[in-house]
Amino acid sequence: xxxxxxxxxxxxxxxxxxxxxxxxxxxxxxDEIGLLRASERTASGHRRYTEGDLRRLYxxxxxxxxxxxxxxxxxxxxxxxxxxETMRALLAAQLHxxxxxxxxxxxxxxxxxxxLGKLDDASMPxxxxxMMTLETMSVFETxxxxxxxxxxxxxxxxxxxxxxxxxxxxxxxxxxxxxPHVQADTPVDDPRVRDLVSRWDALGSAxxxxxxxxxxTKAAAQRMWDDNSADLGRxxxxxxxxxVALVAYVGRVxxxx
Amino acid sequence: xxxxxxxxxxxxxxxxxxxxxxxxxxxxxxDEIGLLRASERTASGHRRYTEGDLRRLYxxxxxxxxxxxxxxxxxxxxxxxxxxETMRALLAAQLHxxxxxxxxxxxxxxxxxxxLGKLDDASMPxxxxxMMTLETMSVFETxxxxxxxxxxxxxxxxxxxxxxxxxxxxxxxxxxxxxPHVQADTPVDDPRVRDLVSRWDALGSAxxxxxxxxxxTKAAAQRMWDDNSADLGRxxxxxxxxxVALVAYVGRVxxxx
DNA sequence: CTTGAACCTCCCGCGACGGGAGGTTCTAGC
DNA sequence: GCTAGAACCTCCCGTCGCGGGAGGTTCAAG
Numbered sequence: 001x002x003x004x005x006x007x008x009x010x011x012x013x014x015x016x017x018x019x020x021x022x023x024x025x026x027x028x029x030x031d032e033i034g035l036l037r038a039s040e041r042t043a044s045g046h047r048r049y050t051e052g053d054l055r056r057l058y059x060x061x062x063x064x065x066x067x068x069x070x071x072x073x074x075x076x077x078x079x080x081x082x083x084x085e086t087m088r089a090l091l092a093a094q095l096h097x098x099x100x101x102x103x104x105x106x107x108x109x110x111x112x113x114x115x116l117g118k119l120d121d122a123s124m125p126x127x128x129x130x131m132m133t134l135e136t137m138s139v140f141e142t143x144x145x146x147x148x149x150x151x152x153x154x155x156x157x158x159x160x161x162x163x164x165x166x167x168x169x170x171x172x173x174x175x176x177x178x179x180p181h182v183q184a185d186t187p188v189d190d191p192r193v194r195d196l197v198s199r200w201d202a203l204g205s206a207x208x209x210x211x212x213x214x215x216x217t218k219a220a221a222q223r224m225w226d227d228n229s230a231d232l233g234r235x236x237x238x239x240x241x242x243x244v245a246l247v248a249y250v251g252r253v254x255x256x257x
Numbered sequence: 258x259x260x261x262x263x264x265x266x267x268x269x270x271x272x273x274x275x276x277x278x279x280x281x282x283x284x285x286x287x288d289e290i291g292l293l294r295a296s297e298r299t300a301s302g303h304r305r306y307t308e309g310d311l312r313r314l315y316x317x318x319x320x321x322x323x324x325x326x327x328x329x330x331x332x333x334x335x336x337x338x339x340x341x342e343t344m345r346a347l348l349a350a351q352l353h354x355x356x357x358x359x360x361x362x363x364x365x366x367x368x369x370x371x372x373l374g375k376l377d378d379a380s381m382p383x384x385x386x387x388m389m390t391l392e393t394m395s396v397f398e399t400x401x402x403x404x405x406x407x408x409x410x411x412x413x414x415x416x417x418x419x420x421x422x423x424x425x426x427x428x429x430x431x432x433x434x435x436x437p438h439v440q441a442d443t444p445v446d447d448p449r450v451r452d453l454v455s456r457w458d459a460l461g462s463a464x465x466x467x468x469x470x471x472x473x474t475k476a477a478a479q480r481m482w483d484d485n486s487a488d489l490g491r492x493x494x495x496x497x498x499x500x501v502a503l504v505a506y507v508g509r510v511x512x513x514x
Numbered sequence: 515c516t517t518g519a520a521c522c523t524c525c526c527g528c529g530a531c532g533g534g535a536g537g538t539t540c541t542a543g544c
Numbered sequence: 545g546c547t548a549g550a551a552c553c554t555c556c557c558g559t560c561g562c563g564g565g566a567g568g569t570t571c572a573a574g
Contacts, residue, residue: 269540280532282532282533283531286531299539299540301539301540302538303539326530327529327530328529
């Protein structure tokens with residue numbers, strides 16, 4: 001009899017919180033949402049938790065430590081009298097979620113690492129420059145999918161930094177030659193501008209992959225320039241409105257051919 | 258004049274959302290919290306965003322893509338006219354946060370991986386067994402710090418699974434020899450029980466590190482058993498109430514020596 | 515019998531929006 | 545000028561897992 005009484009212990013909410021390493025507030029919450037209610041109450045309304053409640057709480061805490069939501073926990077603790085398969089599926093799904101998160105966090109880490117490197121270099125002179133880098137990143141993300149960005153980065157790595165710089169320089173030359181035509185409004189079927197634009201396109205093509213994927217990436221780049229020429233142009237050494245006019249003009253030249 | 262008008266474009270909220278890859282709702286939110294308000298309104302109250310607003314939005318999006326909170330973003334966009342150091346500190350802190358998260362996620366992944374492995378083995382017969390494993394994990398986490406658990410795991414790895422199994426078997430033998438004494442209530446200073454308990458303690462010591470750290474881990478294990486002998490005992494092949502009595506008895510024997 | 519700790523219920527708060535209700539305004543076609 | 549439908553406006557409730565406080569009651573020890 002006394003042995004039985006010793007085993008059938010009851011816990012107040014504070015005792016349970018201390019015994020399980022949670023807080024009283026969390027236990028109120030579990031009670032509210034029906035995840036873990038005290039099996040008994042005293043006459044005055046104080047919660048009395050039984051040993052069964054304590055065991056349930058340990059299960060709840062263990063499953064939460066695995067990252068499951070309270071709703072998922074309520075699910076497995078309720079509907080699976082001995083359904084291991086439900087549990088397996090839930091844990092597998094949870095693992096899959098975590099792999100996803102780990103991937104995202106890793107990409108973010110690399111980005112932050114790169115940015116911090118740039119900040120430590122002398123290569124980043126002021127906040128404005130840095131912000132412009134960020135803006136450009138943001139615009140890129142709006143127009144290119146993750147895979148497309150990876151492709152572009154890979155392509156740049158293949159070509160090597162020297163080739164990229166040379167392409168940039170040649171592109172600057174092209175812009176320099178084209179701007180006067182824009183201002184003079186040279187007819188869009190003039191062989192001189194057609195030649196310049198075809199060299200322009202060839203220059204861009206070097207950065208895209210071959211085949212259908214490359215075409216889609218090119219189309220995305222085109223949309224980006226059409227929508228944002230004013231904004232992207234600000235990053236360049238010419239007045240933004242001239243760049244807007246230039247992009248529009250180049251588009252008309254392409255259409256004419 | 259007409260050129261200026263062309264440059265000073267305005268965007269409606271929907272246009273801005275499409276141009277930046279966000280949602281109208283998010284823009285309302287940014288307006289509400291003062292992070293990005295439309296510089297102008299039409300006579301009827303519709304928002305008109307200027308090019309400056311668009312640029313600010315790109316910055317906001319870029320910083321959000323790095324995982325910064327809207328509050329942090331408002332901070333750097335407001336108080337740093339050209340303060341690169343604030344930015345650097347913020348990004349460094351963010352990177353540190355991410356490292357933390359990556360660590361937690363990695364540990365969770367390993368745990369989930371291990372659990373799924375056990376589920377796929379024939380080693381996990383039913384849900385109840387599995388839940389008990391989880392409960393035990395939960396209790397361990399309540400009483401041992403992360404480092405202490407790592408230490409214990411390392412120690413077990415050092416000893417090797419064969420030694421661990423042998424220790425378990427010898428401990429089972431000890432319990433088998435001690436239980437009759439508990440039931441008979443053999444005096445706690447009887448040399449036979451003192452010998453049994455000292456062998457018990459020696460067995461446990463093999464799993465703890467030497468020095469002060471090991472002592473703290475032992476103390477934590479002691480607290481765990483004292484608080485939870487009924488619950489932990491259920492996992493063992495003897496009745497739970499006998500285990501409770503046993504733990505209490507062993508405690509008295511230790512005190513007597 | 516008192517006092518302080520523990521307990522009770524009810525309610526607001528976070529962060530970054532999503533989504534809906536219920537109303538007004540813009541825009542294109544007739 | 546009229547109408548329909550798209551776009552816009554403001555206000556408000558919901559998310560998830562509690563934290564924290566107000567304002568009151570009950571318990572346990574001295």
